[in-house]
Amino acid sequence: MGERVSTGVEGLDAMVRGGLLPGRPYVFSGPTGSGKTILATHFLLEGLKLGEPCLMVTLDEPPSELKANMGLFGWNLDRLKILDATPDVRAHKRQRSVIDVGTALDVRDMEDVNGLRQSSQIRALEVTVHSVQKMIKQEFAQRLERTTERYKRIVIDSLTALKMFSMQGEDSRILIQSFLRFLSELEATSVIISERLDRSTIETEFFLSRGEIRLHKWLDGNVIRRAISVEKFRGSSFDDKIRPVTIGNAGLVVFSNAQASFRGGPSALRVGESFLESRIIEEVSNLLDAVLRQVDEAHRRQINVKDIEVAVSRAMVHFQRRHYQKALKHALACDSQLKQLLGEAPPPPPPSAPPKPPGVRA
Numbered sequence: 001m002g003e004r005v006s007t008g009v010e011g012l013d014a015m016v017r018g019g020l021l022p023g024r025p026y027v028f029s030g031p032t033g034s035g036k037t038i039l040a041t042h043f044l045l046e047g048l049k050l051g052e053p054c055l056m057v058t059l060d061e062p063p064s065e066l067k068a069n070m071g072l073f074g075w076n077l078d079r080l081k082i083l084d085a086t087p088d089v090r091a092h093k094r095q096r097s098v099i100d101v102g103t104a105l106d107v108r109d110m111e112d113v114n115g116l117r118q119s120s121q122i123r124a125l126e127v128t129v130h131s132v133q134k135m136i137k138q139e140f141a142q143r144l145e146r147t148t149e150r151y152k153r154i155v156i157d158s159l160t161a162l163k164m165f166s167m168q169g170e171d172s173r174i175l176i177q178s179f180l181r182f183l184s185e186l187e188a189t190s191v192i193i194s195e196r197l198d199r200s201t202i203e204t205e206f207f208l209s210r211g212e213i214r215l216h217k218w219l220d221g222n223v224i225r226r227a228i229s230v231e232k233f234r235g236s237s238f239d240d241k242i243r244p245v246t247i248g249n250a251g252l253v254v255f256s257n258a259q260a261s262f263r264g265g266p267s268a269l270r271v272g273e274s275f276l277e278s279r280i281i282e283e284v285s286n287l288l289d290a291v292l293r294q295v296d297e298a299h300r301r302q303i304n305v306k307d308i309e310v311a312v313s314r315a316m317v318h319f320q321r322r323h324y325q326k327a328l329k330h331a332l333a334c335d336s337q338l339k340q341l342l343g344e345a346p347p348p349p350p351p352s353a354p355p356k357p358p359g360v361r362a
């Protein structure tokens with residue numbers, strides 16, 4: 001078995017046969033209060049324990065709040081780099097409507113130094129996928145100026161918040177797609193926290209990620225029950241059963257050998273899709289994944305595939321609306337067109353040599 005990235009939770013590592021696959025994007029999903037942030041913090045703390053540089057981008061709660069909440073478990077996040085992308089709603093709420101809030105907010109990189117929030121150079125940008133991406137890119141570059149060690153683990157908490165701030169309509173798919181591609185290229189193992197807001201659609205990040213770990217929470221009488229399941233895990237086998245979870249003083253604990261009992265909530269708790277549905281989801285999402293890789297390749301070779309990209313986007317719309325047959329049909333058409341184009345096009349040019357500095361002779 002290849003190298004694995006521990007999630008920091010023993011029972012969950014057992015469910016995914018040792019850990020996540022390095023350098024890939026994953027989704028932690030679940031309803032509010034289900035433990036997503038706690039689980040993601042376990043993942044980051046594990047990295048810090050191993051001496052890995054770790055980065056958290058927070059959109060849901062300011063760093064000071066995050067640190068205070070996680071402090072309750074006795075965890076010290078001082079060595080964690082936190083980028084604050086929480087919009088300063090207070091500063092805007094008097095003058096602006098809800099719609100404006102997405103377009104004119106401050107994105108600030110604020111290190112919590114002695115409890116003081118210090119804003120950085122990228123003030124007054126919008127909270128958009130683009131600005132968050134830029135923020136991460138800048139942080140990576142700055143880190144590489146100081147040290148040769150790259151960030152190994154990144155958490156985005158949460159994509160749901162980012163979507164609410166910045167995205168509306170069809171464009172969001174393309175944005176999320178490029179955001180996930182951006183994360184993959186960072187070569188860090190990344191975790192995107194996301195809530196399934198609408199049960200009738202499948203959000204882009206769920207099928208573009210390499211895996212989804214879902215947290216469940218339901219009421220059994222007056223007791224809150226928790227569980228966890230691995231909904232998808234590419235490139236490896238995994239435990240496909242739902243396992244009980246508790247949150248206590250030591251954080252989140254997964255009982256990987258126990259069965260979760262659904263008293264009180266079985267009907268509300270739909271774990272994944274039916275077997276047949278999950279097979280076709282797997283098939284279409286693998287195909288879309290392959291198609292997107294070919295689109296990337298076409299970009300690299302500077303082949304114009306605009307029309308095909310529109311068709312891919314259409315396939316994704318069908319997929320999200322659970323029209324799998326239509327999605328499959330469109331994706332297959334894109335796949336064969338791309339194969340033909342890439343086959344016909346000249347081979348990729350060799351990587352160009354960097355320009356020589358002036359005054360240096362060959």
Ligand SMILES: Nc1ncnc2c1ncn2[C@@H]1O[C@H](COP(=O)(O)OP(=O)(O)OP(=O)(O)O)[C@@H](O)[C@H]1O
Pocket residue numbers: 030031032033034035036037038039060072073247248249
């Ligand atoms: N010390 C503790 N003991 C037991 N439960 C705790 C403790 N601290 C927090 N919790 C529980 O953990 C849950 C919060 O977890 P977390 O913040 O990770 O949720 P989340 O999924 O990120 O939610 P959201 O979507 O609202 O951000 C709450 O339901 C809270 O009851």
Ligand SMILES: [Mg+2]
Pocket residue numbers: 036037038060157
């Ligand atoms: Mg949270």
